[in-house]
Amino acid sequence: MSTQRRHGHRTRATLATALAGGLLATGLAGCGSDGEQTGDANGTLVFGISADPAQMVPWTATSTQSIQVLSQIYSPLLNTDAEGVPEAGLAELPEISEDGKTYTFTLREGVTFGDGSDLDSADVKHTYEKIIDPASSASSASYFANVAGIEAPDPRTVVVTLKQPDASFVSGLTGVNTAIVPSDVDAKSLETKPVGSGPYQFKSRTPNESITLTRNADYYAGEPGAATVEFRVIPDEQSMVSSLKTGSVHMAIFDNPVTAKTATSGQTESMTVDSLSYHVLQLRATSPTLKDPNARLAIQCAISRQDVIDSAALGAGKPSGPITSPEFRSDPEAQPCPEQDLDKAKDYLAKAGKPDGFTLNLMTSQGLYSTAVDEAQNIQAQLGKVGIKVNVEALDSNAYVERWLAADFDAAIAMNGGSSDPNTMYSRYFTKAGSFNKVAGYSSPELDKLFADGIATTDTAARKPIYEEISQHLVDQAAWVWLFTPEMYVVANKSVEGLEERADASIATLWKASVS
Amino acid sequence: MGAFGRHPVARRFGEAAVTLVGVSILTFVLLRVVPGDQITAAYGTAAGDLSPEQLQALEAYYGVNEPLLSQYLGWLGGVLTGNLGVSATSHLSVLSMTAQSLPNTVELAVLAIMIGLALGIPGGMLAASRPGRARDQISQVTSLVALSVPSFLLAAVVSSWLVNTVGWYPNGEGYRTLSEDPGLNLQQMLLPALVLGISIAPPILQTTRAAILTVRSEDYVRTARAKGVSGRRLQVRHILRNALIPVVTMSGLQFGFLLGGALVVEQIFAIPGIGRQVLLGLEQKEYAVVQSTVLVIAVMFVLVNLLTDVLYRLVDPRVRVQ
Numbered sequence: 001m002s003t004q005r006r007h008g009h010r011t012r013a014t015l016a017t018a019l020a021g022g023l024l025a026t027g028l029a030g031c032g033s034d035g036e037q038t039g040d041a042n043g044t045l046v047f048g049i050s051a052d053p054a055q056m057v058p059w060t061a062t063s064t065q066s067i068q069v070l071s072q073i074y075s076p077l078l079n080t081d082a083e084g085v086p087e088a089g090l091a092e093l094p095e096i097s098e099d100g101k102t103y104t105f106t107l108r109e110g111v112t113f114g115d116g117s118d119l120d121s122a123d124v125k126h127t128y129e130k131i132i133d134p135a136s137s138a139s140s141a142s143y144f145a146n147v148a149g150i151e152a153p154d155p156r157t158v159v160v161t162l163k164q165p166d167a168s169f170v171s172g173l174t175g176v177n178t179a180i181v182p183s184d185v186d187a188k189s190l191e192t193k194p195v196g197s198g199p200y201q202f203k204s205r206t207p208n209e210s211i212t213l214t215r216n217a218d219y220y221a222g223e224p225g226a227a228t229v230e231f232r233v234i235p236d237e238q239s240m241v242s243s244l245k246t247g248s249v250h251m252a253i254f255d256n257p258v259t260a261k262t263a264t265s266g267q268t269e270s271m272t273v274d275s276l277s278y279h280v281l282q283l284r285a286t287s288p289t290l291k292d293p294n295a296r297l298a299i300q301c302a303i304s305r306q307d308v309i310d311s312a313a314l315g316a317g318k319p320s321g322p323i324t325s326p327e328f329r330s331d332p333e334a335q336p337c338p339e340q341d342l343d344k345a346k347d348y349l350a351k352a353g354k355p356d357g358f359t360l361n362l363m364t365s366q367g368l369y370s371t372a373v374d375e376a377q378n379i380q381a382q383l384g385k386v387g388i389k390v391n392v393e394a395l396d397s398n399a400y401v402e403r404w405l406a407a408d409f410d411a412a413i414a415m416n417g418g419s420s421d422p423n424t425m426y427s428r429y430f431t432k433a434g435s436f437n438k439v440a441g442y443s444s445p446e447l448d449k450l451f452a453d454g455i456a457t458t459d460t461a462a463r464k465p466i467y468e469e470i471s472q473h474l475v476d477q478a479a480w481v482w483l484f485t486p487e488m489y490v491v492a493n494k495s496v497e498g499l500e501e502r503a504d505a506s507i508a509t510l511w512k513a514s515v516s
Numbered sequence: 517m518g519a520f521g522r523h524p525v526a527r528r529f530g531e532a533a534v535t536l537v538g539v540s541i542l543t544f545v546l547l548r549v550v551p552g553d554q555i556t557a558a559y560g561t562a563a564g565d566l567s568p569e570q571l572q573a574l575e576a577y578y579g580v581n582e583p584l585l586s587q588y589l590g591w592l593g594g595v596l597t598g599n600l601g602v603s604a605t606s607h608l609s610v611l612s613m614t615a616q617s618l619p620n621t622v623e624l625a626v627l628a629i630m631i632g633l634a635l636g637i638p639g640g641m642l643a644a645s646r647p648g649r650a651r652d653q654i655s656q657v658t659s660l661v662a663l664s665v666p667s668f669l670l671a672a673v674v675s676s677w678l679v680n681t682v683g684w685y686p687n688g689e690g691y692r693t694l695s696e697d698p699g700l701n702l703q704q705m706l707l708p709a710l711v712l713g714i715s716i717a718p719p720i721l722q723t724t725r726a727a728i729l730t731v732r733s734e735d736y737v738r739t740a741r742a743k744g745v746s747g748r749r750l751q752v753r754h755i756l757r758n759a760l761i762p763v764v765t766m767s768g769l770q771f772g773f774l775l776g777g778a779l780v781v782e783q784i785f786a787i788p789g790i791g792r793q794v795l796l797g798l799e800q801k802e803y804a805v806v807q808s809t810v811l812v813i814a815v816m817f818v819l820v821n822l823l824t825d826v827l828y829r830l831v832d833p834r835v836r837v838q
Contacts, residue, residue, distance in 0.1 A: 135573045137574045
């Protein structure tokens with residue numbers, strides 16, 4: 001067929017699916033104030049996306065595009081502020097009982113869904129119970145793992161009882177994946193006709209071409225700026241750049257600094273934002289080559305994180321430790337080798353009984369995000385300096401995901417989603433019972449205890465030292481080698497006004513922007 | 517089968533049916549050999565968070581919990597009764613998706629083949645008119661260059677040049693079909709058709725040139741010349757018409773390829789054609805979408821080949837006699 005005959009060319013997804021995790025944790029920000037409306041109140045804002053949203057029901061949304069679109073249509077119970085910290089949304093921040101097991105939410109009054117029906121406690125109860133129901137296959141079900149029961153004593157009150165205290169529970173309620181759906185609408189029909197209480201309402205969809213939304217004038221946080229938002233599918237990055245330059249697309253987000261630079265012209269402005277997600281060299285301590293912590297520390301010491309950023313990500317990132325949650329962020333310098341130290345790396349190799357190095361099989365992905373293969377090659381070159389021979393295996397995204405889930409690798413280049421809660425980020429990886437512990441390949445009784453303490457403590461100030469200790473334990477053992485948090489580029493036409501600057505690439509506050 | 521089975525047309529149809537079954541089996545098997553399934557495609561690494569109950573529900577939803585043979589027969593049975601399956605992503609039937617995407621691909625293919633012929637045939641005639649001389653060499657080199665440049669590169673260079681000089685890029689506007697907005701549609705089709713036309717012109721040019729050179733040394737051309745036929749009449753009626761037979765074959769093949777969806781070009785210029793439908797199906801591991809769409813493409817290919825045979829008969833009376 002013509003594809004084989006002509007030259008194969010794989011376009012990269014503008015944003016990786018893995019990033020979804022990072023965006024999950026961030027919801028709508030800034031409620032209560034009216035959006036800035038300096039532009040044309042009847043304008044259409046065209047937002048370019050690289051792929052058609054794959055899921056349209058909030059609790060199944062995992063692709064970046066789905067999250068971007070659905071965050072305009074739906075509202076979660078709680079929002080996050082521009083820094084990613086949970087704040088009031090459809091409900092006030094909950095009152096938590098003494099024993100940390102009962103959460104009482106008071107809903108805002110007068111919120112309605114796009115179909116005109118009231119949003120009350122029955123809808124919240126319905127949504128959360130749907131998520132917990134295995135038949136829904138909700139990706140957000142794990143947020144509710146500790147939930148014992150949900151009650152709706154009156155239309156404005158929701159009471160959630162937990163089996164045990166879970167300090168990370170609240171952060172799970174801030175994302176699109178737990179956004180509230182109307183209880184009187186069949187979940188099946190939401191797949192083709194979403195009904196939410198967000199700033200925009202679903203109007204129409206042409207598969208693989210566009211999704212059009214119209215303003216919800218009754219949006220509880222203020223009147224949205226643009227009358228219409230169109231998500232337009234433009235799969236090719238170059239084509240997206242051309243569309244931005246000619247003004248046919250108003251806004252797009254890139255993870256590639258070079259593309260973002262070419263897209264910036266007299267008509268457009270580029271905004272650099274951080275991301276909660278992180279790039280990491282995952283080591284599996286359970287694999288024979290990496291059993292010895294000294295072997296893993298040798299790898300940590302032989303790698304200059306800045307070098308990885310400069311060569312693979314073209315400077316678009318910041319060195320990072322394990323935790324990226326804004327309130328609990330790890331000090332990137334607090335690790336045995338904050339800078340590359342080849343002598344120390346050789347010492348560790350000698351301690352591991354492998355003074356001449358060893359061979360490491362490193363798996364990386366093609367097509368998930370743009371820098372994965374370059375990172376692997378850079379690390380291959382860096383580790384070569386201390387005699388660690390790296391075999392890079394670059395896999396197609398589906399093959400990579402399958403091997404990753406099966407924990408069928410020694411080391412892997414990965415980009416994992418972050419969260420505003422550190423327990424959500426890592427208990428799944430580094431506790432014995434975590435769903436990804438086999439993939440992470442490391443656990444210890446100390447960590448299990450620390451994670452248990454961290455989740456049983458609801459006071460943020462009291463939690464901080466616990467997660468500091470967890471973070472320190474992880475880097476001291478070189479459970480993985482954390483590389484960097486990437487930067488994202490929001491490129492917008494100059495006619496777009498009132499766009500809120502955020503710490504992340506979430507477009508949950510897109511409703512504040514308008515087009516002149 | 518008897519006498520019917522020996523009839524050339526009936527035999528062609530029989531062959532076509534066997535080809536299509538072969539294509540469907542190959543697509544079915546290949547899709548399942550490639551790592552990953554619809555669940556990992558949709559959930560990515562988050563699939564590891566799914567509980568066993570959730571996984572079971574999903575497998576039943578996507579129909580991947582059934583034995584392979586019943587999956588295949590179920591799909592084939594559906595196809596034979598006009599049900600090409602449903603996309604789990606867009607919730608549309610593959611039939612209605614194809615009804616939207618196929619006309620776009622056909623339009624693009626027709627425009628591209630027109631451009632290819634308009635460049636290739638005169639180019640081939642020009643080259644053949646003085647073999648070995650400057651004009652021949654220039655057209656040969658030009659066609660070699662056109663053949664070697666990857667279409668994605670040509671597409672990127674041409675479009676970014678136009679954007680930066682005149683600020684024109686119609687493909688950034690939402691796609692409009694020919695009936696919705698003919699003016700915008702033709703603008704949106706121009707660049708992709710040009711890029712595709714340029715990439716299929718070289719083989720047409722080469723075939724035309726070779727055919728003309730062969731035909732020119734035929735006895736009947738000498739006879740015609742001896743009878744005093746010359747100039748345009750000789751070139752067109754006696755030489756070009758006979759030289760067109762291999763050109764028709766070549767163009768038919770190229771057109772068949774184009775109908776399979778110019779995947780890369782459709783992707784770059786955001787043309788919602790059948791090639792992109794297959795690609796998106798592949799990315800999401802939507803088995804029904806890929807299997808049915810590939811089958812549609814195979815049917816088109818077979819049909820175009822049959823049509824090419826008919827065209828032969830029009831161009832070449834000798835085939836009719838045989």
